[in-house]
Amino acid sequence: IEGCLKDDGLANPQIAFSDSLKRTFRDAEAFRSVVKSREFQVHYQPIVHLASRSVHHFEALARFSSNNNGPANAIRMAEELDLIESFDLAVAEKVLKRMRAPGAGLLKMAINVSGSSLGDDTYVEQLLHMTAGSPAERKRLIVEVTETSALADIEAANRRLAALRETGIKVCIDDFGSGAASYDYLRKLTVDAVKIDGSLVRDLETDELGRDLLRNIVELCRSMKLETIAEMIETEGVVTELKALGVEYGQGWLFGRAEAEPRTQLASAAPVRRRGAVEAWG
Numbered sequence: 001i002e003g004c005l006k007d008d009g010l011a012n013p014q015i016a017f018s019d020s021l022k023r024t025f026r027d028a029e030a031f032r033s034v035v036k037s038r039e040f041q042v043h044y045q046p047i048v049h050l051a052s053r054s055v056h057h058f059e060a061l062a063r064f065s066s067n068n069n070g071p072a073n074a075i076r077m078a079e080e081l082d083l084i085e086s087f088d089l090a091v092a093e094k095v096l097k098r099m100r101a102p103g104a105g106l107l108k109m110a111i112n113v114s115g116s117s118l119g120d121d122t123y124v125e126q127l128l129h130m131t132a133g134s135p136a137e138r139k140r141l142i143v144e145v146t147e148t149s150a151l152a153d154i155e156a157a158n159r160r161l162a163a164l165r166e167t168g169i170k171v172c173i174d175d176f177g178s179g180a181a182s183y184d185y186l187r188k189l190t191v192d193a194v195k196i197d198g199s200l201v202r203d204l205e206t207d208e209l210g211r212d213l214l215r216n217i218v219e220l221c222r223s224m225k226l227e228t229i230a231e232m233i234e235t236e237g238v239v240t241e242l243k244a245l246g247v248e249y250g251q252g253w254l255f256g257r258a259e260a261e262p263r264t265q266l267a268s269a270a271p272v273r274r275r276g277a278v279e280a281w282g
């Protein structure tokens with residue numbers, strides 16, 4: 001490997017291979033140092049109680065200044081490099097710090113955890129360690145489990161999530177309805193809430209099949225006594241539909257984007273994104 005990475009510029013039959021390896025290695029090292037030195041930001045997007053239009057909690061979303069298009073690629077890379085667990089914990093650390101800042105009040109926060117961070121005990125042990133001093137604080141934390149990388153051992157993951165829930169931390173299935181594993185998760189993981197994937201929410205006004213799917217998901221959640229949250233709400237029309245269907249909470253650009261500071265006061269008239277406009281996430 002060492003030899004391949006040497007930037008000697010010599011003609012080399014393996015140049016294509018070594019170039020891509022080099023690129024990967026450089027990114028991996030850069031990413032490793034970003035995680036280690038905490039050189040990333042966390043932004044906060046409000047989750048709103050739809051009936052009262054009040055901010056219920058915030059979702060913490062990772063932001064890398066080098067990447068304006070949202071963290072999805074970096075998260076995927078972290079999963080591939082086996083760095084996601086330390087990254088998710090580094091995010092948790094920043095979020096807890098923000099919750100403990102002077103004048104923060106009783107902020108409730110949701111943090112994302114990759115399925116692969118539930119593959120061993122470390123994430124849960126560390127999160128419990130970080131919150132050991134404050135049982136009340138745990139009650140203000142929500143962990144959103146994403147399906148980005150599938151849970152290899154779902155029973156073991158459920159035991160780990162149960163350890164969180166015993167302490168008052170809430171658990172939510174994220175992006176429900178987007179992937180093949182959603183219903184398997186719902187069957188096998190004991191959780192408090194389901195966040196319905198934006199692909200079922202965004203075009204609710206026009207997508208009748210999507211609306212039927214969403215109606216069924218809401219029914220199912222109601223019968224399981226789970227809270228429902230909708231993501232990617234961009235229009236008032238969608239809010240009306242969601243309320244009619246019985247969805248309790250929502251998040252989206254209509255209410256506010258992820259911002260450096262959690263703002264409990266919603267902007268009275270958030271600009272509604274025009275249909276068809278192309279915008280980066282965030």
Ligand code: C2E
Nearest residue numbers: 061062070071072091112113114146232233252253281282
């Ligand atoms: P997610 O957990 O489903 O987060 C919601 C995503 O939807 C965010 O993208 C948010 O900016 C975007 N979004 C919010 N409202 C709207 C809207 O009205 N319209 C549209 N089009 N998009 C909206 P973001 O920040 O790019 O994050 C992408 C994903 O990266 C997240 O999806 C989450 O799965 C993952 N992620 C973010 N932070 C972390 C983290 O700390 N750890 C892990 N494991 N994953 C993270």
Ligand code: MG
Nearest residue numbers: 059112144174
């Ligand atoms: Mg999430």
Ligand code: MG
Nearest residue numbers: 174175195231
């Ligand atoms: Mg989500």
Ligand code: MG
Nearest residue numbers: 175197198231
């Ligand atoms: Mg999503």
